[in-house]
Amino acid sequence: xxxxxxxxxxxxxxxxxxxxxxxxxxxxxxxxxxxxxxxxxxxxxxxxxxxxxxxxxxxxxxxxxxxxxxxxxxxxxxxxxxxxxxxxxxxxxxxxxxxxxxxxxxxxxxxxxxxxxxxxxxxxxxxxxxxxxxxxxxxxxxx
Numbered sequence: 790x791x792x793x794x795x796x797x798x799x800x801x802x803x804x805x806x807x808x809x810x811x812x813x814x815x816x817x818x819x820x821x822x823x824x825x826x827x828x829x830x831x832x833x834x835x836x837x838x839x840x841x842x843x844x845x846x847x848x849x850x851x852x853x854x855x856x857x858x859x860x861x862x863x864x865x866x867x868x869x870x871x872x873x874x875x876x877x878x879x880x881x882x883x884x885x886x887x888x889x890x891x892x893x894x895x896x897x898x899x900x901x902x903x904x905x906x907x908x909x910x911x912x913x914x915x916x917x918x919x920x921x922x923x924x925x926x927x928x929x930x931x932x
Contacts, residue, residue, distance in 0.1 A: 810854075811835070815846045817924025822887035823853055823879050824924065830855065830875040837871070838864045851892035851903030853879035883907035885919060885926050 800866040812831035816824050827846065834841045834857070844856040855872045883890035895901050896915040906914055913919040917927050 810843050811841065812843055812846060813899060815843060818846050819848050819853060819879075819924065820884035820921045821926060822883045822885050822890075823848075825887065826875050826879050826882060827855075830871060833871045834868065837867055841868070848904075851905050852876060863902060880898065883910050884921065885910040885914070897909065 792830070816827050819827065826860050838860060842858045843858065844858045846853075848854070848857050853876045855875060857868055857872065860868055868922070880892065881889060883906050884904060885906060886909075888909070889905040890905050892905045892916075893904055893911055894903055904911075904914060910919065913928075917929065919926055921927070
């Protein structure tokens with residue numbers, strides 16, 4: 790993993806602004822462990838509905854959320870099914886590394902930020918040693 794200072798966070802991922810915004814444009818909105826899930830979803834969506842428009846993609850409450858705009862009524866159910874399957878896959882995939890994971894709180898505290906992580910990444914994330922920045926895992930330098 791690359792080591793970076795906390796202040797060295799790079800450029801922000803742009804939000805979709807054109808009507809043709811699709812997943813590849815926003816793939817770095819989530820960690821590298823979920824990016825293959827999104828790439829597969831994009832392939833499935835373009836096969837079904839080549840002109841689909843992505844409204845948003847993000848991590849929320851430890852899970853993957855994908856929102857697509859303006860679908861025809863015939864495509865809506867199939868697209869929802871594909872998105873639901875991708876979100877379910879992400880729910881058992883570490884967002885940091887792609888290994889099998891589960892949704893947990895930092896340090897397994899009763900309250901706090903949720904993230905889907907494997908045991909190894911959970912330890913590092915709980916100790917504030919790793920974080921996600923613009924779709925990449927960054928390791929904090931020891932002081």
